[in-house]
Amino acid sequence: MSIPCTHFISSENSSLENGILMGASSPISPPIPAAVLTQDELKKIAAYKAVEYVESNMVIGLGTGSTAKHAVDRIGELLLQGKLKSIIGIPTSKKTHEQALSLGIPLSDLNSYPVVDLAIDGADEVDPSLNLVKGRGGSLLREKMVEGACKKFIVIVDESKLVDHLGGSGFAIPVEIVPFCWKFTAAGLMKLFDDIGCRAELRTCPEKNGKPFVTDNGNYIVNLYFQHDIGDLKAASDAILRLPGVVEHGMFLDMATTVIVAGELGVTIKNK
Numbered sequence: 356m357s358i359p360c361t362h363f364i365s366s367e368n369s370s371l372e373n374g375i376l377m378g379a380s381s382p383i384s385p386p387i388p389a390a391v392l393t394q395d396e397l398k399k400i401a402a403y404k405a406v407e408y409v410e411s412n413m414v415i416g417l418g419t420g421s422t423a424k425h426a427v428d429r430i431g432e433l434l435l436q437g438k439l440k441s442i443i444g445i446p447t448s449k450k451t452h453e454q455a456l457s458l459g460i461p462l463s464d465l466n467s468y469p470v471v472d473l474a475i476d477g478a479d480e481v482d483p484s485l486n487l488v489k490g491r492g493g494s495l496l497r498e499k500m501v502e503g504a505c506k507k508f509i510v511i512v513d514e515s516k517l518v519d520h521l522g523g524s525g526f527a528i529p530v531e532i533v534p535f536c537w538k539f540t541a542a543g544l545m546k547l548f549d550d551i552g553c554r555a556e557l558r559t560c561p562e563k564n565g566k567p568f569v570t571d572n573g574n575y576i577v578n579l580y581f582q583h584d585i586g587d588l589k590a591a592s593d594a595i596l597r598l599p600g601v602v603e604h605g606m607f608l609d610m611a612t613t614v615i616v617a618g619e620l621g622v623t624i625k626n627k
């Protein structure tokens with residue numbers, strides 16, 4: 356279903372850039388009286404807004420997940436219509452690679468394009484400083500590599516992803532670890548956060564009789580659940596990365612340059 360975004364934004368008291376409401380901290384469009392939008396429709400609205408930033412000849416980081424999928428679909432559609440030309444996509448997972456290939460998006464990698472113009476991806480949590488939790492889809496390592504290499508990183512979420520602090524949704528902060536002695540690494544992760552209460556669980560696949568989930572890089576994921584606010588995110592990040600066996604974690608600190616939030620009351624653009 357194609358959702359017209361224009362009715363979703365009021366231009367009063369705000370500036371519009373490429374049809375996008377800029378600089379607002381809260382949506383100012385009137386409540387939508389009709390049917391309530393589904394979460395997937397909100398994801399699609401955010402994704403389509405983000406794709407308005409894509410220009411011909413750009414190298415684009417292609418995110419992973421149900422929100423990013425809409426953005427990749429839209430880029431494919433615009434390429435097919437000739438409205439975008441000479442795009443190079445850098446996928447952040449095997450799944451996105453397959454999707455982009457099927458849409459005819461030309462693909463490459465960071466070896467050939469170490470600087471990416473723009474990346475568009477979803478997130479699991481967004482805090483008020485635009486720090487993120489990512490990786491509940493399991494692609495955090497490639498996402499962090501590609502999104503760390505881009506000049507502009509647009510995050511697309513529905514409003515359910517907004518939190519007061521990372522970990523605040525009660526869901527996991529994922530950490531990618533090597534399979535070798537994973538219990539040792541998981542125990543080390545829990546111990547790091549003894550003081551605030553932390554549980555570490557290996558991510559498994561119910562559809563594969565509970566076997567460990569294996570990332571595109573052949574690693575495991577440990578999900579961390581925190582009882583209290585982590586506090587100093589940079590210190591937590593450094594401590595996790597220092598632990599032998601850890602490959603990467605799903606806290607994306609100070610990386611997003613723009614967050615597009617689609618909610619029942621409209622689209623909000625938050626800029627760093």
Ligand SMILES: O=C(CO)[C@H](O)[C@H](O)COP(=O)(O)O
Nearest residue numbers: 420421422477489490492494
């Ligand atoms: O980080 C991710 C995958 O590793 C996803 O972007 C994140 O999990 C959000 O997913 P979705 O858009 O399906 O809610």
